Amino acid sequence: MSQEKQGIKYKTLEEIELIRLSGDLLGRTQGLVSKTIKSGITTKSLDKLAYEYISDNGAHPSFKGYNGFPYSLCISVNDVVVHGMPSDYEIKDGDIVSVDCGVLLNGFHADSAYTYPVGNVKKETMQLLIDTKASLFLGIEAAQAGNRTGDIGSAVQQFVEAKGYSVVRELVGHGLGRSLHESPEVPNYGKKGKGTMLSEGLVIAIEPMVNLGKKQIFQDRDGWTIRTADRKPSAHFEHTIAIVEGKPQILTTFQYIDEVFQF
Template identity: 45%
Template sequence: MKQNVRPGVTTAELDAIGDKVMRDEGAQSAPALVYHFPGSSCISLNDEAVHGIPGERALREGDLLKLDVTVEKNGFMADAAVTVPVGTVSEESQRLIACAERAFAKAMLVARAGFRVSDIGRAVEREVRRDGFSVIRDLGGHGIGRTIHEAPRVPNYADPQATQVLTEGLVITVEPIIAAGSGRATLAKDGWTVQTADHRPSAHYEHTIVITKGKPMVLTAAEVLGR
């Protein structure tokens, strides 16, 4: 999907590419399976943070595209997301993409057995604030396995209620979802798409990981998949 991102391509065309890859691998869209999402992948543009519905919108130069793919295969699920610039984007958009990826990397330093879920959020929010951006507090990571959203909830901020200790073998997603503006979010009229309330751009970066005593295992990394 990422390789086919360019001005003029529609989000429906990208979704069809992703759906074919899933089916060729004997897998299927988890959001469609679990929630009856009207598409195979969530494809969001610019101020749309997550859960954008694929359609006939054509990508334009300067767009900020979020590809969020959750797959089911053999009864298990995995989730990953990336923000892709369409052509040449603004300096702010470039910084936003880089910040989301750095925040994920910072979270990996504490996504280890013995730390708490809140440590992940603290690491993410500290990095995001350092760059002058905001986390979207209504959105975050989660446990994943037999279904998409399992315990624990993994906030992108230091939530004092996120006290669960990370244990070996726990499978979660870590996904900084950040915005150039306030970080407040609203639900669009389509009932699916979550967008920033002030319509400022957003970025999303996510992997599914396994907690270990040391460096977490990133299940959705390209090197793990051999691609």
């Protein structure tokens, strides 16, 4: 059984392996999305595809019904940071499309996001995607036992701000397991040596949300969609990881995406 200390639920190796299974199905779902996403496709059709694939594999989309959210995917286009709602919007050449997905299988959640470039994306926007993805792996690298959440946030923040980008403050990564959102919070900014200690069995989602322009955001009237205040593009990449034998292990995967998108 998992142990709980100070509100944080630490996972056993068996539970971590169950989350890895959820993560593999999630990765395969993203792989299917990556093969389908193109100019002219509606975001709602991508959502339907993901819902059917996850359901056909005996799992439940974590987001569907979560706090009343009606869809399986959060699909965030261009200046939408996160929590974009699938719709009849037709994806256009030059768009960037963040697809955030959660899978609940065998009682455990996995959570992962990837921002896809569609067609001829502007050079500076493409670089934002490349750098935000790189910042995710720097954050993961900092997730060593004995470090703290501030070490993760600092690794992300220092890298992206040095390149002239900004980090969203109001939205953060999080613990997960039997619940989609658990303690601790994992900000994408911070100071080394500050925050929650990273210990064996901790499972967290690390998810840099990086803006090409300023860090300020606002929420649309739908109560979900979060946009950049200056309407410049934002990128979002996310993996679920576990601390095992003191080191970070990635439980979700971009393997199936990498077969289609290489950057």
